[in-house]
Amino acid sequence: MLAPTSTLATELAPGSVALVGAGPGDPELLTLRAWRRLQQADVVLHDHLVGPGVIDNVAASAERICVGKSAGRHSWSQEAIGSLLVQKARAGLRVVRLKGGDPFIFGRGGEEMDVLLAHGISVEVVPGITAALGAAASLGFPLTHRDHAQSCVFVTGHLKDQRMALNWPALAQPNQTVVVYMGVTGLDTITRELQAAGLPGNTPAALIHRATCPEQRVFPTSLAALPATARDHAVRPPSLLVIGQVVRLLARHSVL
Ligand SMILES: C[S@@+](CC[C@H](N)C(=O)[O-])C[C@H]1O[C@@H](n2cnc3c(N)ncnc32)[C@H](O)[C@@H]1O
Structure with missing residues (x-):
């Protein structure tokens, strides 16, 4: 019951x-x-x-x-x-x-x-506050915004059989925020597939590690540069990838 x-x-x-x-x-x-x-x-x-x-x-x-x-x-x-x-x-x-x-x-x-x-x-x-909502609030960027994103999608980068069978064309839409949970190890695939489906490589993106915790770190970058950014800063799980124009709003904040 x-x-x-x-x-x-x-x-x-x-x-x-x-x-x-x-x-x-x-x-x-x-x-x-x-x-x-x-x-x-x-x-x-x-x-x-x-x-x-x-x-x-x-x-x-x-x-x-x-x-x-x-x-x-x-x-x-x-x-x-x-x-x-x-x-x-x-x-x-x-x-x-x-x-x-x-x-x-x-x-x-x-x-x-x-x-x-x-x-x-x-x-x-x-219910609990999911990581995407915690990260957005903590870093001061909205997941939806009338000027930048009319939809927001949460996806997992880690599937049961280890394959990433995501609907890439649906994720590569303009005016949409994509939040990828468990996406760090699959970054190369995610970046490649989203660009192949038409999302420009210069789309703003960010890696957010341990949002809302004392160890929180955020790395704003672009879709194309996500794998290099993760490597350069040794970003590990638990981290979120956020892809979309709303990430530009991060730059207005002193948290960076
Ligand atoms: C098994 S999923 C669980 C998600 C959880 N149920 C939620 O609603 O946030 C674990 C993944 O969530 C994300 N995650 C959870 N907490 C996080 C945090 N504080 N900062 C960044 N990512 C987090 C990471 O992608 C991590 O690999």
Whole structure:
């Protein structure tokens, strides 16, 4: 059963799971409901992307388990995470599954919800601020703007079977902002395919590392120069690529 969303004042029921968005990193960007669930949980399963400042809000009495996966280091399989969630909920615990950003944006929240519902376990979803929104707010550029972008698309640069089968012509449209999650390792392909589909190489672009965190770094560049910029500055995940005219608005800000 999926719990209703208007549950701000309610308790997290024993034997149920809350899929909670931790936001992009800055603990101040947790929602009130996320904070409340962290306080109520008996056990919290979290990703490695969730920073210590957010984890600090978990009740001292709660068990904390890092089930994070990072590139090249798959400590927990998705199946193992699902099994542990089911096991903890069946033990009558109040379980929080804490995921970076929003659980339903490239976060496998949908897959985990399916497993829990298939086992008859109640699930509540607490949305979080996704990395793209955190980055745009933190760096002071809008993702849409009447003069520059009438649409905004979020895509993943990392697909299940390692192939990047994106709809390149749809992404290469003018007056659109494209935000690529998990795109650092596929930068050469992304840059080449977008240009082949007609997006000019001089389209403004930026690499944004650890948005909203103390280690935040931003590298404004152009579409064609994205791979070289990433190499020159040794940009690593977690980072976003933002491509589109709105990136020009970054330059007005002292954060650079
Ligand atoms: C598995 S996805 C999870 C996305 C998350 N559910 C969200 O809504 O933001 C992980 C990717 O999100 C992006 N990401 C997450 N947090 C970020 C941050 N603070 N700064 C930049 N990119 C971030 C990176 O592209 C990273 O590789």
